[in-house]
Amino acid sequence: MENLIALLVGAPLLGAAVLLCGGRRLDKSGHWLGTLLAAVSFFIGLALFADMLGKGAEDRAMHQRLFTWISVDGFQADIAFQLDQLSMTFVLLITGVGTLIHVYSIGYMEHDERRRRFFGYLNLFVAAMLLLVLADNFLLLYFGWEGVGLASYLLIGFWQHKPTAATAAKKAFLVNRVGDMGLSIAIMLMFTTFGTFAFGPVFAATDEASEGKLTAIGLMLLLAACGKSAQVPLQSWLGDAMEGPTPVSALIHAATMVTAGVYLIVRSADIFNAAPDAQLVVTVVGAVTLLFGAIVGCAKDDIKKALAGSTMSQIGYMILAAGLGPIGYAFAIMHLVTHGFFKAGLFLGAGSVMHGMNDEVDMRRYGGLRKYMPVTFATFGLGYLAIIGFPGLSGFFSKDKIIEAAFAKGGTEGWILGSVTLLGAAITAYYMTRVMLMTFFGEKRWQPDAEGHAPHPHESPKSMTIPMVLLAFGSVFAGAFFGIGDRFVAWLEPVTNFEHGHPPISAGAITGATVAVMVIGVGIAYLQYGRRPVPVVAPRGSLLTRAARRDLLQDDFNHAVFVTGGTHLTRSLVYVDHTLVDGVVNGTAASVGGLSGRLRKLQNGYARTYAVSMFGGTAVLIAATLLMRAV
Amino acid sequence: MNPVNYLYLAALLFTIGAAGVLIRRNAIVVFMCVELMLNACNLAFVTFSRMHGNLDGQIIAFFTMVVAAAEVVVGLAIIVSVFRARHSASVDDASLMKL
Secondary structure: OHHHHHHHHHHHHHHHHHHHHOOHHHOOOHHHHHHHHHHHHHHHHHHHHHHHHOOOHHHOOEEEEEEEEEEEOOEEEEEEEEEOHHHHHHHHHHHHHHHHHHHHHHHHOOOOOOHHHHHHHHHHHHHHHHHHHHEOEHHHHHHHHHHHHHHHHHHHOOOOOOHHHHHHHHHHHHHHHHHHHHHHHHHHHHHHHHOOOEHHHHHHOOOOOOHHHHHHHHHHHHHHHHHHHOOOOOOOHHHHHHHOOHHHHHHHHHHOOHHHHHHHHHHOHHHHHOOHHHHHHHHHHHHHHHHHHHHHHHHOOEHHHHHHHHHHHHHHHHHHHHHOHHHOHHHHHHHHHHHHHHHHHHHHHHHHHHHHOOOOOEHHHOOOHHHOOHHHHHHHHHHHHHHHOOOOOHHHHHHHHHHHHHHHOOHHHHHHHHHHHHHHHHHHHHHHHHHHHHHHOOOOOOOOOOOOOOOOOOOOOHHHHHHHHHHHHHHHHHHHHHHHHHHHHHHHHHHHOOOOOOOOOOHHHHHHHHHHHHHHHHHHHHHHHHOOOOOOOOOOOOHHHHHHHOHHHHHHHHHHHHHHHHHHHHHHHHHHHHHHHHHHHHHHHHHHHHHHHHHHOOOOEOHHHHHHHHHHHHHHHHHHHHHHHHO | OOOHHHHHHHHHHHHHHHHHHHHOOEHHHHHHHHHHHHHHHHHHHHHHHHHHOOOHHHHHHHHHHHHHHHHHHHHHHHHHHHHHHHOOOEOOOOOOEOO
């Protein structure tokens, strides 16, 4: 069975190669080929999963070594895969949700003449992400990591004829580069500390390394995770990434890309366990991001950007949970999987709404769509209930566990983190209810688009609704399936270890509080958007609203600090270069020139002047000789 | 008579010659001063020969005379050709040895 692992990556990679090199003759069949190969990868994953379930919990990890990639003295890198319970979870999520998104894209991209290329990129994305989660060393993981960055760049900028899309792609790529720098530094540090970067030897040797080095590695890994997972301070690319086609947003937010950071931290659990300071920073980043994303999500009128804020916030939950250590790793991954289901469903639903509304994204121009798009409404509604943590649905089980684990961190930190997660849950309920009410309820606020076509909302074709229905099933049942009886925790336990957290207040009370804040959030949103008509033109809003509409001034901050700061820095460097460096060089030249000009005057051409110097020199020599003799 | 006095005379003649080479402008006079310095050296050689009681110094004096005669031939030829070219025997006019 181990030999099948490479095929997991190989199938979508083959698809990408064929579709991108195949040329126009594949235009008619390319999307089927891409979808088929994604599905092949999924079924191989299922077969491996069944095989894995047949073994004992401790012998489930499988390895496959393909060949040696780089071999020089003291440095060896292998193309080798490791499939354990953690990787398996990701493989099924990536290929499963990925395949559904492929199917959905067949309908969504039907009228795009570059659809074949789109499917090639999708396959490349899936392949890179699979490589990332299947690698058995950090260098190969880095390869997949960069592949994900490349594929995201290509897909976000897929509609490159729009300048906004091209810019958004560049922005995503550049911000991700900052994070990638962290990962490469972390790998170099690992190599200098442990002499290797294969998972097994590195994690086995964490006891021997000094805590300072482990903290440095941990912080660099966190920087990498911040880039890919859009965590503060590298979150600014996520909102703009909505310029890509909607299936891409669903893929980035549910199955690939943003989950990579969570994977990296959970995979490096041994390093973080030995570096409590790094762990604390991880929880702080998670807590800040979860509020940041939630606040941004409340103010956006663009349905996709509201969902993007929501993703940022939910990933913040996962990062926070991953920072809690063995009491949180399993819950971070569990929330990641359930989030994969409902966020993919929500994005596909949003895409379906846009599909029926002439690509309008402003929620203030939706309203009353539930009658026109019943399937979209039902699936989006179930995703909505799942994300706000409605009791019994997926999000309830996974988010509640994270909140419990946050309280269980203990001490003041535990209370702070717990309160932040609770507050986040309330805001989540608020902004998702807002999205729901503005889109599907209330009166119609549709307006003709720029070319004068009035929208005729209609249900999307089967190829789009079926994936949405399947994802809605996942949104409803996955949480209960994983959560009841701690099934998911038992599954991941051999990889991430698990300790039961002991919150200072009873778990029942925390669950009650979670449900209560959810109800409060829904209630406030209902009072604001359900009871009153929604104005088509956004009101001016409070200072916070206006800041949140500008993504809490993240771009202004980056501009002020990095762009302006960088400009000033380069200007001062240029000044130093012109004055100091050029000054030294030109000064040396000028002084040598000046000195030679003066020395030249000694050469006046008079024979007697030369004779004087000869006589003088001789006299000095004789005097020196006599003096030496005398001494 | 104390032979050291001859050495004093040789030093005096040499100094006069050197001063003349450095100060005078007329090439002929400069040239004669060079000869004066050479002969001051000859005088010193001969004196040392006498003081040490061997003939080495006298032999070297003959060599010096031979070289001086050759130098006179070349030097005068140069001076004459410079004079023909520039209508002047002043060394300051021939300040060509500069950049």
